[in-house]
Amino acid sequence: MRPIRVLIAILGLDQHEVGAIAVARALRDAGMEVIYLGRFNLPAHIAQAALEEGVDVIGLSCHSWEYLHMLDPLFEALRAVRQDVPVVVGGSVVTPNDARAIAERGVAAAFGPTAESSEIVETIRRLARER
Amino acid sequence: MTQRFTQSRIPTKPVYGPDDLAGWDAAEQLGEPGAFPFTRGVRAHPQDGGGWIQRELSGEGDAVRSNAQFKYLLSKGQTGLDIIGDTPTMGLLDPDHPFAEHAVGTQGVSICCLDDYRELYRDLPLDRITLSHSLSPAFAVAGLYCVARERGFDPRGLRGSVVQAPFYCEDTGYSVHMPFLLRQRMAVDSIAFCCEAMPKFHAFLEDTYYISDGGLDSVEEMALGFVEIRGIARALLARGVAIDSFAPRIAILLNCRMDFFEEIAKIRATRRLFARMMRDEFGARDPRSLAVNIAAHTSGLSLTAQQPANNIIRGATQALALALAGAQAIEVSTFDEAFRIPSSEAHLVGLRTQQLVQLESGVTRVADPLAGSYFVESLTDEMERRIWEMVQHIEQLGEPVRLCETGWFRELFRNAMERHAQELADGTLQKIGVNAHKLSEEEDVLLRDVAEEKIEPCRERIDWLRSFRASRDAARVKTSLHALHTTAKDPDANLMPAIVAATEQGATMGEMAGVLRLAYGVPADPFGMLEDPI
Numbered sequence: 001m002r003p004i005r006v007l008i009a010i011l012g013l014d015q016h017e018v019g020a021i022a023v024a025r026a027l028r029d030a031g032m033e034v035i036y037l038g039r040f041n042l043p044a045h046i047a048q049a050a051l052e053e054g055v056d057v058i059g060l061s062c063h064s065w066e067y068l069h070m071l072d073p074l075f076e077a078l079r080a081v082r083q084d085v086p087v088v089v090g091g092s093v094v095t096p097n098d099a100r101a102i103a104e105r106g107v108a109a110a111f112g113p114t115a116e117s118s119e120i121v122e123t124i125r126r127l128a129r130e131r
Numbered sequence: 132m133t134q135r136f137t138q139s140r141i142p143t144k145p146v147y148g149p150d151d152l153a154g155w156d157a158a159e160q161l162g163e164p165g166a167f168p169f170t171r172g173v174r175a176h177p178q179d180g181g182g183w184i185q186r187e188l189s190g191e192g193d194a195v196r197s198n199a200q201f202k203y204l205l206s207k208g209q210t211g212l213d214i215i216g217d218t219p220t221m222g223l224l225d226p227d228h229p230f231a232e233h234a235v236g237t238q239g240v241s242i243c244c245l246d247d248y249r250e251l252y253r254d255l256p257l258d259r260i261t262l263s264h265s266l267s268p269a270f271a272v273a274g275l276y277c278v279a280r281e282r283g284f285d286p287r288g289l290r291g292s293v294v295q296a297p298f299y300c301e302d303t304g305y306s307v308h309m310p311f312l313l314r315q316r317m318a319v320d321s322i323a324f325c326c327e328a329m330p331k332f333h334a335f336l337e338d339t340y341y342i343s344d345g346g347l348d349s350v351e352e353m354a355l356g357f358v359e360i361r362g363i364a365r366a367l368l369a370r371g372v373a374i375d376s377f378a379p380r381i382a383i384l385l386n387c388r389m390d391f392f393e394e395i396a397k398i399r400a401t402r403r404l405f406a407r408m409m410r411d412e413f414g415a416r417d418p419r420s421l422a423v424n425i426a427a428h429t430s431g432l433s434l435t436a437q438q439p440a441n442n443i444i445r446g447a448t449q450a451l452a453l454a455l456a457g458a459q460a461i462e463v464s465t466f467d468e469a470f471r472i473p474s475s476e477a478h479l480v481g482l483r484t485q486q487l488v489q490l491e492s493g494v495t496r497v498a499d500p501l502a503g504s505y506f507v508e509s510l511t512d513e514m515e516r517r518i519w520e521m522v523q524h525i526e527q528l529g530e531p532v533r534l535c536e537t538g539w540f541r542e543l544f545r546n547a548m549e550r551h552a553q554e555l556a557d558g559t560l561q562k563i564g565v566n567a568h569k570l571s572e573e574e575d576v577l578l579r580d581v582a583e584e585k586i587e588p589c590r591e592r593i594d595w596l597r598s599f600r601a602s603r604d605a606a607r608v609k610t611s612l613h614a615l616h617t618t619a620k621d622p623d624a625n626l627m628p629a630i631v632a633a634t635e636q637g638a639t640m641g642e643m644a645g646v647l648r649l650a651y652g653v654p655a656d657p658f659g660m661l662e663d664p665i
Binding site for chain 2: 012013014015017018021022025026039040042064065066068069070092093095096097112113114116117
């Protein structure tokens with residue numbers, strides 16, 4: 001069975017990378033392949049990378065609220081390149097209210113600061129297998 | 132018995148005694164407060180002779196809103212300002228850059244032109260408060276310089292600082308998307324300019340806070356800081372600026388995490404290391420060149436989204452450590468740090484934390500009260516040794532520009548971030564609410580309401596900027612940008628006069644940064660979305 005491929009990215013100008021790096025590490029330790037886009041991405045960049053790399057899940061690391069304004073453009077950009085890839089969001093700014101709101105907008109899973117990395121890994125594994 | 136370690140993995144014993152300081156020479160290792168090697172502090176008198184500059188890092192929305200925030204904090208007893216830009220400003224992007232749209236004013240103040248600086252400093256007593264800036268140094272100095280002159284304040288009397296972080300900013304924290312040599316040039320030029328134009332201003336504020344709050348330990352933090360101080364100092368000397376001209380203007384903005392005694396020892400070791408290095412290696416003679424001012428920002432990374440009230444206590448222990456260590460300026464990270472830039476309530480608590488330590492604890496009555504402690508002096512010596520060892524190791528590996536290009540620093544930061552996550556995951560680093568004494572989400576309600584308050588991006592800035600651009604004398608702006616380009620292509624010229632001139636003509640920071648990038652052979656817009664400014 002081929003390894004699960006996960007794209008990890010930070011949207012906009014958010015400069016905090018600690019969370020993204022930690023999750024990328026946890027996913028690699030769990031045997032997944034991580035395409036790490038790092039910082040400074042717009043929805044178009046993520047959609048393009050998803051198309052080129054053929055990923056199973058997209059993970060957005062968020063330490064600012066920029067992501068809230070970019071989710072709809074991201075889903076649009078993914079649709080435009082026919083990449084129906086589940087998007088998960090995680091970060092300390094994601095409150096339980098935010099998690100509920102973005103679930104309604106199409107985010108497959110949302111993780112706040114209390115999420116354990118094992119929970120994140122398992123959710124991503126489940127989403128990848130369900131495709 | 133299990134071996135115990137400090138956060139930087141320095142082994143500690145359960146108890147220290149006279150034997151640990153056998154052969155230790157207080158005259159050599161300590162000296163007097165206010166005298167070489169300044170282990171005991173840069174001032175001869177205890178803290179409450181002058182206290183420390185009490186401030187909270189601030190800046191939000193546009194310059195008008197930030198100005199109101201500064202006045203609020205000053206009215207609550209803050210004695211200086213420290214202004215941080217939003218992420219577009221820190222990245223040298225104007226608010227109308229496509230990338231900036233959702234980030235304008237949400238994580239700091241949005242500033243890009245002289246009009247903004249005028250509002251930023253509106254009705255502030257520029258001659259009576261210290262003005263510190265966590266902003267791009269060349270542009271911040273130009274903005275402050277222009278406004279001070281306009282308002283009739285002699286720039287030579289201005290006090291404050293601006294952060295310098297040229298070596299590491301692309302690899303961690305605030306990328307400015309510029310090549311190493313350009314970043315170094317902007318540091319050298321802004322410092323050299325201030326030596327003449329603003330001699331009381333600490334234009335060389337070495338910022339180790341932001342490079343370390345991804346997870347570096349205290350030894351790594353200060354080693355990288357010293358590598359950068361030494362590198363910039365050498366570049367200034369090569370430019371012909373005398374050591375005693377710029378060294379008195381060096382200060383360090385460092386981190387303060389939770390390891391109480393380690394952070395105190397780090398500061399004492401840093402002062403001693405700096406003094407010895409400046410005197411013995413760089414040949415500085417002026418005593419002010421040997422005494423480095425220490426400013427500190429308490430660690431945001433040490434704070435939690437869980438049980439935010441605990442962050443107040445974390446801030447208090449950190450402020451206490453900094454007071455005991457003799458810091459000259461303190462900024463306490465606010466309890467809502469994990470969610471947002473500070474609410475006014477959290478700002479006030481941060482400020483009161485410092486005021487309380489100063490006025491109620493009594494620790495400021497005596498200078499360097501921990502001196503002579505078997506443990507603290509042993510730890511100070513060990514920190515100095517390890518920091519210096521790492522500095523030498525790094526310098527042996529190669530020039531900073533090479534280490535940047537080969538990704539050596541990037542690897543160090545990445546390893547530190549992974550290590551930090553691992554330590555939290557396996558409990559090596561104990562953190563209440565995260566891996567100890569957790570509360571369920573339903574129970575964890577105290578002070579959580581601030582988490583839901585979001586700051587909307589200041590989209591009106593984008594429209595404002597469009598009309599500002601249209602209102603300028605376009606020909607004069609173009610001319611000033613061309614002059615800046617010409618200056619930038621001459622490696623021996625100082626950029627600052629041309630940056631000041633362009634600022635006065637209404638050139639924006641994004642335009643000026645774009646011109647500088649072009650002069651250094653890289654695209655004006657790092658994201659390839661804008662037309663070139665010239």
